[in-house]
Amino acid sequence: MAVLSVSNIKKAFGSNVVLTDISFDVEEGEVVAIIGPSGSGKSTILRCINQLETIDGGQITLLDDNMIAGTSPDGKPIYSSPQVLRKMRLNIGLVFQNFNLFPHFSVMRNVTEAPIHVLKMPKEQAVEEAKDLLAKMGLSDKHDAYPYQLSGGQQQRVSIARALALHPEVLFFDEPTSALDPELTGEILKVIRGLAREKHTMVIVTHEMAFARDVADRVIFMDQGVIVEQGDPRQVINHPREERTKLFLKRYSEDSQD
Amino acid sequence: METLFSTIDAAYMSKLLVILLQGVLTSLRIFAITLVIAVPLGFLVSFAKKSKYKIISVPINIYILIMRGTPLLLQILIVYFGPYYVFNLSYNRFAAIIIAFVLNYAAYFAEIFRGGIESMPVGQYEAAGALGFTKAQTFFRIILPQVVKRILPASANEVITLVKDTALAQTIGVAELFALSSKQASFKTSVIPLFVAGIFYFVLNWAVTAAFAYFEKKLDYYK
Structure with missing residues (x-):
C-alpha cells in the first residue's frame, strides 16, 4: 500500500x-532515493510535500489525507483545511542539508x-524517548551539549x-551529507542504513x-523538473536506459574521480 | 579657576547633592517609564512596518522616518507646545516629555527589532514549521530568544543614549538632573554642579553597561 502518493505536481517560481x-508513489517500508543534477527540482519536490513550498497543480496524498481539496475557477489548487495540512506535516519528518538545529x-x-x-507528550515520556533515540544515534554522552559544540x-x-521524535510515517532527507566533510559523510550514511533496516519509509535526495544504489529499493532520476527514469537502483545507476541518465552518471563519475 | 571654586564649601556640597539627587530621581523616572513603554511599542511597530497592508506599513514608515530624521529636541517642543498653539491647550510637562520620548525611542527600538528578526536564518522557521510548531510557538520559542541575544549590543547603545537624552527634558522646564545642576551652576557661578551632574550620568550609564554585560554573559551559553 502506498503511504505517500504524489501525482502530477507542477511548480514554477515566476516564469x-x-x-x-511529477508523479510517484512510496510504499510502506520502502526507501526511495532521488538523484539528479543541481537545479533538477529534487529538493523542491520534498519541500512541496512538506509544505515549505506551495504547488501550482497536482495532488499529494499521505495515508488518507489529500493536500489539495479542489481547484479554484482560475485553475489554482485549493489547499485542504489547516487541520488536515498539519496532520500531514506531522506525519513527515524532514532532515535538512544544513541541519537547522x-x-x-x-x-x-x-x-x-x-x-x-x-x-x-508528557515531558518524562519525551525525555525517555529522546534518550533512546540519542543512544541509537551514538550521542548518549551529548544530552547537555549545545549544537555549536x-x-x-x-x-x-x-x-x-x-x-524521528515525532514518529513520522515518512522520513525525508534533503541532501543530508552535502554540508559535511567527506570523512563525516560515512557516519550519517551508516545511520540511514540502520533506519532502512528497521523498515522506516524514507525518501532521500542525495548525491x-x-x-x-546500496540503500534504496528504488531510484528516481530527475532532470529539468521531470522524472526521466526510475526503477531498481542497480538498473538505473549501473545500466541506465535513458540518454540523460547516462550523461549525468558519466559526468558524475568523472567528477568523482577528480 | 579660584573664583569658580571659591563659593563652594562643604555645607553647600551636601545641599547640592540633595538637590541633584532629586534631579536624578526625575531623570530615572523619565528613563524607566520611557523604556517600559517604548520597548513593547517598538516591538509592535516593527511588526506593523512589515505588514502586507499598505494602509498600516506606509504610515508606520513615515512615522519612523520623521522620528529618526528630526531632532528629539524639536519633537519635544512640538509635542508640548503644538497642542497649545493649535487648540490653546496646555498640559502636564512631564506627560509631554514621556510622550515625546516614547514616540522617539519606539521608532529606534522598532528598527533594532526588525534588524534582529530579519537576521534570523530562514532555516530556523523551516525547521520549526516542519516539526509542526504553530506560528506563535515558532516565534516565542524559537525566534524571539535568539533575536534577543542578537539585539542586545544595539539595544545597549540605545539605552545608554536614553540616559543622556533625559537631559533634554529641561527644554520645557522639567526639573531633571541637568536642569537642576545648571540652575545651581549659574546661581553659584561655578562649574562644580555641572561636574557633579556629569558624574551622576556616568555612574548611571556604568550601571546600564554592567547590566547589559551581565545579560550578554547569561546568553553566552550558545553561539
Whole structure:
C-alpha cells in the first residue's frame, strides 16, 4: 500500500518552471532515493510535500489525507483545511542539508521540544524517548551539549533524532551529507542504513550514488523538473536506459574521480 | 579657576547633592517609564512596518522616518507646545516629555527589532514549521530568544543614549538632573554642579553597561 502518493505536481517560481509533471508513489517500508543534477527540482519536490513550498497543480496524498481539496475557477489548487495540512506535516519528518538545529537549545531539548509542545507528550515520556533515540544515534554522552559544540556529523545525527521524535510515517532527507566533510559523510550514511533496516519509509535526495544504489529499493532520476527514469537502483545507476541518465552518471563519475 | 571654586564649601556640597539627587530621581523616572513603554511599542511597530497592508506599513514608515530624521529636541517642543498653539491647550510637562520620548525611542527600538528578526536564518522557521510548531510557538520559542541575544549590543547603545537624552527634558522646564545642576551652576557661578551632574550620568550609564554585560554573559551559553 502506498503511504505517500504524489501525482502530477507542477511548480514554477515566476516564469521559471521547476517541476513539470511529477508523479510517484512510496510504499510502506520502502526507501526511495532521488538523484539528479543541481537545479533538477529534487529538493523542491520534498519541500512541496512538506509544505515549505506551495504547488501550482497536482495532488499529494499521505495515508488518507489529500493536500489539495479542489481547484479554484482560475485553475489554482485549493489547499485542504489547516487541520488536515498539519496532520500531514506531522506525519513527515524532514532532515535538512544544513541541519537547522535550534542553537539556543541543548541536544536534549532540540529533540524533546516538538513532542512536548506539538504532540503534547508528557515531558518524562519525551525525555525517555529522546534518550533512546540519542543512544541509537551514538550521542548518549551529548544530552547537555549545545549544537555549536558538536561536529557537523553529530549535529546531523541530532537532527535525525529530532525528526524521528515525532514518529513520522515518512522520513525525508534533503541532501543530508552535502554540508559535511567527506570523512563525516560515512557516519550519517551508516545511520540511514540502520533506519532502512528497521523498515522506516524514507525518501532521500542525495548525491551519493554508491549509497543510493546500496540503500534504496528504488531510484528516481530527475532532470529539468521531470522524472526521466526510475526503477531498481542497480538498473538505473549501473545500466541506465535513458540518454540523460547516462550523461549525468558519466559526468558524475568523472567528477568523482577528480 | 579660584573664583569658580571659591563659593563652594562643604555645607553647600551636601545641599547640592540633595538637590541633584532629586534631579536624578526625575531623570530615572523619565528613563524607566520611557523604556517600559517604548520597548513593547517598538516591538509592535516593527511588526506593523512589515505588514502586507499598505494602509498600516506606509504610515508606520513615515512615522519612523520623521522620528529618526528630526531632532528629539524639536519633537519635544512640538509635542508640548503644538497642542497649545493649535487648540490653546496646555498640559502636564512631564506627560509631554514621556510622550515625546516614547514616540522617539519606539521608532529606534522598532528598527533594532526588525534588524534582529530579519537576521534570523530562514532555516530556523523551516525547521520549526516542519516539526509542526504553530506560528506563535515558532516565534516565542524559537525566534524571539535568539533575536534577543542578537539585539542586545544595539539595544545597549540605545539605552545608554536614553540616559543622556533625559537631559533634554529641561527644554520645557522639567526639573531633571541637568536642569537642576545648571540652575545651581549659574546661581553659584561655578562649574562644580555641572561636574557633579556629569558624574551622576556616568555612574548611571556604568550601571546600564554592567547590566547589559551581565545579560550578554547569561546568553553566552550558545553561539
